[in-house]
Amino acid sequence: MKKKVFQPGFRLNLRIIADALDQYGKKIEYYGSGDSQILTGVRLYALGIMLKPEYVYFISAGDLVSRAQMFRGIPMVVSGKVNPDVLPENTPAIVVLDTNNPLEIFSMVQDVFDRLRRWDIRLQASLSQRRPLQEILDASRDIFNNPLFIHNKEFVILAETGYRAGMAQRDRDKRTGQTMVALSTINDFKTDIVYQNGLREKRADMFPSEQTGYRILFRNLWNEDIYLGRILVNEIDSSIIPGDYLALDYLGDLLEYYLQGGLLEQFSIDNDTDHLLISMCNGEQVDERQIMDHLQFQRWNRTDRYICMRIVTEQKDFNLISSYAVLNQIEYQISTGHAFFHENGITVVVNLSYNHDKPADAVSRIAVLMREGLLKIGVSSEIRDFYQISKAYKMAKIALEFGRISSSMYWYYYFDDFMLDYMAECAGRDIPGDLLCSSALRKLREYDQKNNSELYETLLVYLEHERNVLRTANELFIHRSTLTYRLERIQKLIGVDLNKPEERLKLLVSYYIVEPKARRREQLAVSKKTGTEDQTSPSCQQKK
Template identity: 35%
Template sequence: MKSPVTSVSEGFRINLGIIIDELGIEGNDILFYDRTSRPSCSGCRLIGPRIYTGQLGLHKDYVYLAEASKLPPEPPGGGIPFIILGSLPPAWLETESSFIVLHRPIDIEVLFERIQDIFDKNRRWDERLQYALNHDLGIAELCRISVEYFQNPLFIHDAHFHIIECPTHTKGMTSWERDDRTGMDMVPLDLINDFKVDPEYLETLKTKGAHMFSENLRGYRILYVNIWGDQGRYEGRLCIDELHTPLRPGQFLAAEHLVDMVKIALRRRNLTAGNFSRPIEHLIEDVLERRISDIETVERELGFCGWSMDDKYMCIKISIEQRHIDNMALISTCNFIEANISGSYAFQYKSDIVTVVNLTEGGIDSGKCLTQLAYIIREGLFKAGVGNICRDFFQLSYFYRQAEIALEYGVSKNSTVWCHHFSDYVLPYILDHGCLEMPPGLVCAQGLFKLRRYDKANETELYKTLAAYLRNERHATKTAQDLYIHRSTLFYRLDRINEMIQMDLDDPKVRLYLNLSLYLLNE
C-alpha cells in the first residue's frame, strides 16, 4: 500500500528572486528581468553559482556570473539564468530567461562570494528543517526555525481557525482565544466573522502557492500559503505577519517550501512530537465517549467541517490488535483511507482505527465506500466492523458500538472474512443479551423440550417436523418435500405437536418465540 506519509521533501533550491532580495542593492544600480508572473516562480531552481567564461554546456541548475564585455551577442538557449555586471546586450532583452543586471562596480569574485553566502544561508535553513522533519521534532520546531529565517512572526492554523502552531507571539499579532472544549488556541470569533464577509479573504480560500494578503483588514500585510490535502481539501494555512521586517518577493518561494515540509509533518500527525490532533478528532472522540451533551456545540463544530447533524454517516472500526504495526504504518493506513474515501476521517482510537465517513459530503453510497475500503483492509490484512447508516451524528456512539459488535461476532464466527456488518449479527447479539441472566434453555419455549423427549422415547420426528414447518413459513407442500413424507403424514404430526405443546401456530408472536427458541437451540 502506497501512502504519502513517508514522503521526503526535496532540498530547497533558491531562485533569482531570493538572490536579488538578499543582495540588498536598490535603485538603478540593479535591474531584475523577471519573465515569470509570480514571485515564487522567478526562473530556475538553483543549486549554486558559477562564473561564466564563455564555456559551452551551461546548466540551468546554476546561475552564471558574467561581465557584460564577455557575453556573446546572442544569449544561450535553455533558459540559463545570469547575473551580469554591466550593460546587457540588446539581443539578450528578447530572451525568455530571467537576469539580474548590476550597474554598480563590483569585483566578480567578491560578487561570487556574496552569492555563495546567499546559497549557504538558505541551505543551512533547509538542512535544519530537514533534520527536524526526519527526526519527527514536529511542526513547532519547523516553525521555530523559520521565524529566524523570515525575521517575522508566523503561525499555522487549520481550516477551522484553530492554531496548530505559533512559536512566538509578539506585539501587534492577533491575540488568540482558548477553545475550552479542545484546549487549543484559536482565532477570535469576531475576527472569524469579519473574515467570512470580507471579499478579499474569501478569494484567498481559492489560491494555490504563496500570496500576499493586504493590510486592509489587519493593519499589516500577511504572506500566506494555503495548505491543501491530498483530496484537494482546504486544511488551513501558513501566515507570516509583516511586523518586524518588510516581506520580500523572494520569501514567497521559501514560504511554499516551508508549507511542503509542514504538510509532511501533518501527514505524520506529529505523533513523535506529541500533542497535535485535529479538532474533528476531538469532536468524534467526545461523541463516541458521550462526553458532550450540548447539541448546539456539535452542530457548530460540524458546520466548520461543512457537515450537518443529519447527514448520512458510516462508522467503521478497523482492528489492528492482531497486527504488529508501528506508528508510521498506522498513520500511513489512516492517510490512505482519507485519500481514497471521500468525506472520511480516520485516526487511532484506543487500540484500533476508527473511520467516520460522511456519505452525504463525500457523494458516495455505502457500497462504494466499502469497495474503496476493501483494498486498504485486504492489503493490510486487517479486519473491519461496520455499523448501520447513521442519520444523527449525535448518536454516533451507538453506531460505533454496532461496528464493535460486528467485528467481535464476525471474527469469532468467520475469521477468514475481512469485513463484518452489524446487520449480519444483530440477531445473535439480541439473543445473547437476552440470555445474560439465565441459560438459554430456560428462556426457550419449553414445549420444544417436551417434543425432544417424546421423539427420543418413541423414535418419532415431531421436533424436526416443527422446525421444518416454521422454517418454510408453514408451507405444507414444501415442508413435506423437505421431510420426504406425505402431506397427510405432515398434518397428522402437526396435530400431535399442537396437542403436546399447546401453542397457537397461527399467532405471529408465538411463531417468533418458537423461531428464536429454535435458533438458540441451534436448529
C-alpha cells in the same frame, strides 16, 4: 491514495537572488523572462565550460557581449552595465550596475544559496524533533524576517514565532490550554469575501491589510482536497518580497508531503473523552469502566439529570471558519457540559443537576453565540441515566430535523415540542397514514373539495385551541356565529361527539399522522388553493 509528489531540496530562481542583492543595497536590473525555480548553485563563467540551466553563471558585461548566444536560456548575473538588447531572448538575468568589487557580488550570491541550503537542512531535521512545527517556524524566522504562525482548520495555533502586541488577538482554549485565533477575528473572516476566496488557493497568496492592519502572506495546507490549515507570515518587521512566495510554497509542500505520509499528527484535535461520547451517541458498545472513569473525572453521577444538544449550521464553510472556536465558546458558557465534533456538527452533553439547571438555562447561555453564528440547535428531553446518552442524542437529532422543516423563526427546537409529531410519524410505519387516521378527516376533506368550504381546517384549529371558541374564531378570522355554524355542520357530517375526550384525542392524533405539525399549516394553505392535500410523511425508519 495517491501520495503527493515532492522533491526535497529548495531550489532558487533569479528573483530570490535579485531580492537579496537589493536588500544588500546593490543597484541592479532584473530581467525575469524565462526565470524558473531550478537553481542549485552559482558558478564563475570560464571559457570552454559546459553551461547547465540549474546553475546561475557570474559573467562580466564584456564577456557577455561576445558570447551572448551561448547563454540562451541560461540564468546569469552580469557584472557591469549592458544593453538589454544584448541579452538573449527568454533568458533570465540580473545586471549589477555596481561593479567596484565583482567578487563581493559573487560572494553575496553564493551566500544566498548557502543560507537557503542551511535552512532546508534544518527544516528536514526539524521533522524528527519532538515539536516539529515549532522547530520549522524557528528555523524560518530569519528567512522571512517577519512573525510566522501555523493554525489548523479549527484556528488552533499549532506553532508561532515572533508574536507581539499589536498583532491579531489570541484566545486561550480552556479544553487543551492551547492558543487560538480570537473568536472576534474569526467572525470577521466569516463575512470577508477575500478571505473566503483565499480558502481555495493552493499556492502562496496575500491577504490585504483591511482586517488586521497589516498584510499577511499565507499558504493553505491540503491533504489532497481536504483543507488542513495555514502557514502565515505577518508583514510586521519587513516588507514581503517576491521570493517569500516561493519559500512559503516550498515550506507548504514540505509539510503537505509529511502530513500525507502520516508523519505529522499535530493538525488533528481530539481526546479520549470525545471518542467515548461519540461511541455512546452512536449506540456502540463501550467499556463500562471507561464510562465510570469519565463520570468520576467530570464529578458527575450516573443518575444525574442530563440533556443532549446537537448544533448545525446552513453555512457550507462553517467547519473551515469557526467550528472549533464555537465549540470552545460553548464549553466556556456551559461549564457543566462537554462539546465535541460529531456527524458534521457539534454535540453537547450537559449535566443539569450540577447547577440545578433546566434545559432552557443551558440554551439561554449560548443564545448570543447561536444567533451570531447563524446556528440551529436541537435539544433532547431530560434523561436520568448517563448510559442513555444515545437516546438523548437521537432525541436532539429528531428535534433538529422537525424544527428545521417547520416555519418556526426560532433557532432552538426542543424534542418535547415535537414529541407528538414523532410519535405520529412512527405510528404510520406499518400502515399508511391516510388509513391509520380517523375516517372523519377523509369525509371533511372530500366535503371541502366538493363545496369549496374550510371545515377540515376549522376542526383542526378548534381542537388545537382546546375548543376555545373565541381564540379559534380569531385565528380563522371569522365571526363566532360563523364558527358555531361550521361546528354544527362538522358534527353532522362526521357523527363524532366532540364532548368526549377520547374522540377529540383520536381526531387530533389523526391530524398529526396525516401531516406532521411542522408542515401541517403550510399544507393546509396549499390545499385551499389547489383543492388537494399531501398525505405523505417521512417514515420513522428514516430517523434511524
